[in-house]
Amino acid sequence: MAELPLADYARTLTGDIQTLAEAEDGSIPRTFTRWALEQLEESGFVSNMTVAYHSGHGVMVYGFGYSDDRSVLDLYTTAFSLDPMVDRLTKADVTRHYRRLLAFLQKAGSIRGNFDQPTEVHQLCEGVEKLLSNASKVRLFLFSNCESAARTQPEPTEFQGLPVEHHLWDLARLYRHQTSGAASEPIVVQFDPPINCLSVQSVEPNLSVTLAVVPGRHLAELYEEHRTRLLELNVRAFLQARSTVNRGIRLTLLNEPGRFLTYNNGITATATAAEFVEDAEGRRVGIRSLTGLQIVNGGQTTATLHHVFKRDKKDLDGVSVQMKLTLMGSDDLMAIVPSISRYSNTQNKVTLVDLSANDKFHVEFERVSRTLWAPPTTPGGPQTRWFYERARGSYAVEEAKQQTSIVARRKFKAENPAAQRFAKSDLAKFVNAWSGLPHLVSRGAQKSFAAFQANVKEQPPVIDADYCRRTIAMGILFKEVDKVAKAHDAGSHKALITAYTTARLCEETGRRIDLDRIWREQQVSDAIVQAAHDLCPLIMDMVIQEGKHVTEWAKSSKCWEEVSRIPWTVPEELAEELLARPVEFAVDTREEEEEQLSRLKQIELSEWEMLADWARETRALELAEQQIATTIAAKLATNATITAAQVRKALEVYDNAIEEGFSAFAP
Structure with a gap:
């Protein structure tokens, strides 16, 4: 796979951000901040983020975010350069940016008093103040398209007794994140002292299973540090709006911590590498470290341990948690993890099997969409593609393949404009808004994508050219409404207002907006734009209400009901x-039809023949039902093709016959 050199990546990123800022009529640093946060949100590093800018004497902030349980407050700032390979972030620069964030945290109350309630800065300060009162940790994020000369991060500090962490995402780190193709940077865990284990080598190549016992406090601290990143491959973790606390688990931890190992099923985890302690005979008897740790079952147990540790202030001494760890190569994760999650889970049925880029829906969508050329927007103008970035960094990888000449690179950029690049989370956002689910869009990229993926699993669409064109048209509609929301000064809540305005527009029109026309013209009609302008202020009045926490309010189905x-x-x-x-979109029924045909063929030929005879003798079934049983028996006898409609009808007849008293084993 071709790799984009860092200097080329810097130029590409800087140019893309400039293009996006121009398309959105926004400032370049603010656009870069939002872009960086979207990358990190999709990977689970941040959540519930709001982009909002304020700068003053010794103060600069570009937004804030918080964990689902509100125990972690994030503040964001940005250092953007138009010449990133010349400008570098010095250690003094990094320190100054962090200091400005802490200064804002200190002065938020007094700053708020200088701005009226509806303004973005007032809402920024108010939101941060409310979150600070409940937070147990503060994280400061600095985003930059320049390389940092600082080799180490500042040591963790404190603010009003709260621990403060520093997270620098400079050019090099963004580059690694974008081109890695993985969901995020792997989690590395150290065990000091090592934890005891029993390891068994599987007959499968590159696969081994290890049983171990992890201290409950260690698991709670891991969740405190990594949050949902620790659960990226845990299906249920994506579907939950926030971490839930299991009452039974909590009571055991509070009242009988020594029996937790006895009562609890523990966790199922995966890792891509491990450092073991071995005995004299070379047997693995302990674990020193794990790389790429993921909890694929037991997310509720982990979250409850964290809740008791942080909220109930219990030290979890004496609490041990059983862990079944599967070691495998990173290439095997998406093939094996869904089955581990499904088979090891005994609490609830898991319906969302795979959230990865390797899911067949996304593979097929990418394949079909890459064959489509968008009509030119001007007579005789060039045709372009909408580039679906199924795997993060694939756009950069494709661009790297064009480095043979400047002409080839320019051609790629002209045919695949950065403004027409969209990721899996964008696709989910467009479809969810069209489908009347703006409250799910408002919950962030991960949860919005999880809901979309669950719907796709339940009713898989036929992925053809029409489906791809219409889905992209939803994106064009969404982006146009976003411009309308900006024109109405939606400010830091623009993303929420865009989702709700798009959803209400689609709902009120009965989803009769001509998506094929939008695709042909590569823009929405003036009538749609004007309708969005009429609707947007009404949406803003309902969503942005004084006295309500707007971000939380927008996530609720109640908000959508009111809108x-x-x-x-x-x-x-x-x-x-x-x-x-x-x-309308055609539903792909092939998998269901295959399952039904398999069930039909599991019924013996002799049983179909007996059913046909029984139906004629008892007249318990209608004549048409008698005939379908006879037909199926004949087709099975001659190995003839049975149509999907015949399969469905035959199984209905069989089930009806069972209810009427038919039994192949009756004397």
Whole structure:
């Protein structure tokens, strides 16, 4: 796989951010901040983030975020350069940016008093103050498209008794993150002293299973440090809106900590590498470290341990947790982890099997979308592609392949504009907004994507050219509404207002907006834009309410119910161009049909023949049902093709016959 040199990556990133800022009519540093946060949110480093800018004497901040349980407060700042390979971040620069964030934290109350309630700065300060009162930790993030000359991060400090961590995402780290192709940087865990284990080598190559016991406090501290990154491959962790606390687990930890190992099933984990302690005979008897640790089952146990440790202030001494650890290569994760999660889980059925880029939906969407050329936006103009970035960094990798000449590189950029690049989380956002799920979009990239993936699993669409074109058209619609929200000064809540305005627009029109026309014209009609302008202020009044925590309010289904009841009718100009019927997408039933055919063939030929005879003799079934049983028996006898419709009908007849008393084993 070709790799993009750091200097080329810097130029590409800087140019892309400039293009995005121009398209969104926003400032370059602010656009870069939002872009960086979207990358980190998708990987689980940050959550619930808000981009909002304020600068004053000794103060500069570009936004804030917080963990789902509100125990961690994040502050963001940015250092962006138009010439990143010349400008470098010195240690003094890094220290100054962190100091400005802490100064804002110190002065947020007084700054808020200088701005009226509706303003972005007032909401920024108010949000940070509320979160600070409940936080147990503060994290400071510095994003930059320059390389840092500082070899080490500042030592952890304190603010009003709260521990403060520093997280620098400079050019080199962003480059590694973008081109790694992995969900995120691997989690490395040290055990000092090593934990005892029993290891068994599998007959499968590059696969081994180890049983171990982990101190409960160590697991709670791991969750405190890594949060949802520790659960990236845990299906349920994606689906939960916030970490839930199991009452039974909590009571055991509080009242009978010594019996936790006896009562609890423990956790199932994976790792890509491990350092073991071996005895004199070379047997693995302890674990010193793990690389790429992921908890694929037991997320609720882990979250509850953390809750008791942090909220209930219990030290968890004497608490031990059983761990079944599977060591495997990173290439095997997506093939094996879904099955581990499914088979090891005994609490609830897991329906969301795989959130990865290797899921067949995303592979097929990428394959089909890469064959599509968007119509030119001007007569005789160039055709372009919408580049679906199935695996993070694939755009940069494809661009790297064009480094043979400047002409080839320019051609790639012209045919695949940065503004037309979209990732899995973007795809989920577009479809969820179209489908009337803005509250899920508002919960962030991970949870929005999880809901989308669950829906795709439940009703898999037929991935053809029409599906891809219409889905991209949803994206064009979403982006246009985003411009409308910006024009109405939605500020730091623009993303929420965009999702809700798009959803209400689609809902009120009965999803009869002509997506094929949007694709053909590569833009939305003036009537849609005007309708969005009419609707947007009404949405803002409902979503951005004084006295409500806007970000949390927007995540609730109650907010969507209220927005759905806002009095608003489709303007006549837009009504005239709507389709006669809602846009429909064909459902891919091949997997279901294969399962039904398999079930039908598991019923012996003799049983179908007996059923046909029984139906004629008892007349318990209609004539048509008698005939389908006879037909199936004949087709099975001659190995003839059975259509999907015949399979469905035959199984219905069989089930009806069982209910009416048929039994192949009756005397």
